[in-house]
Amino acid sequence: MKRFSFYMHCLKEGLLRVWRNKFNMKGCCPRSDYWWSMAGLWGIILLTAFFPPISILVFTATIPLTVQRLHDTGKNGSWLAGALAVIFTTRIAARLLGACLPATIAMTCISVMALCGLVYLLCQGSIPNTVNS
Numbered sequence: 001m002k003r004f005s006f007y008m009h010c011l012k013e014g015l016l017r018v019w020r021n022k023f024n025m026k027g028c029c030p031r032s033d034y035w036w037s038m039a040g041l042w043g044i045i046l047l048t049a050f051f052p053p054i055s056i057l058v059f060t061a062t063i064p065l066t067v068q069r070l071h072d073t074g075k076n077g078s079w080l081a082g083a084l085a086v087i088f089t090t091r092i093a094a095r096l097l098g099a100c101l102p103a104t105i106a107m108t109c110i111s112v113m114a115l116c117g118l119v120y121l122l123c124q125g126s127i128p129n130t131v132n133s
Contacts, residue, residue, distance in 0.1 A: 015040040028072035029065060030126060037065055066122065074127040079118065086114040 015037055029037075041062055048054040067077035094107035 010036045011040050026068075026071070028126065029068035030072065031069075031123070034065060034069040034072075034122065038062065041065075069122050072126045073121060073124040075121055079121055083114045083118040087111045090114075 010032070013033070013036070041058055044058045045055050048058065063080070066080050070077055070079055090107040090111045094104045097103040097107070
């Protein structure tokens with residue numbers, strides 16, 4: 001029971017931190033705060049999947065949080081923009097190609113590689129005294 005209350009405390013603190021800094025692109029976000037916050041936010045997104053305005057609002061809170069985490073690892077926020085651009089353009093290209101299965105598989109693989117690269121950057125340790133860009 002103690003372990004469960006510890007996890008709930010971490011989740012609550014992470015979500016409170018997100019809502020306090022929801023539009024702040026400057027600053028840093030420690031690894032534990034980031035992953036606890038993302039777990040809570042994705043849980044909310046899944047629970048509100050049938051009400052898109054709330055899901056979209058909650059999803060937009062993940063963007064500044066991810067930029068802060070990238071700053072904490074010494075990377076620029078443009079890494080997120082690049083990864084999202086690759087993911088969205090490959091998904092659009094896959095839709096445009098329609099039933100061409102090999103092309104769809106290739107586009108999906110490219111999207112997964114971009115997502116894995118972003119997750120790799122987000123899992124890196126913090127760099128002390130990082131200058132925010």
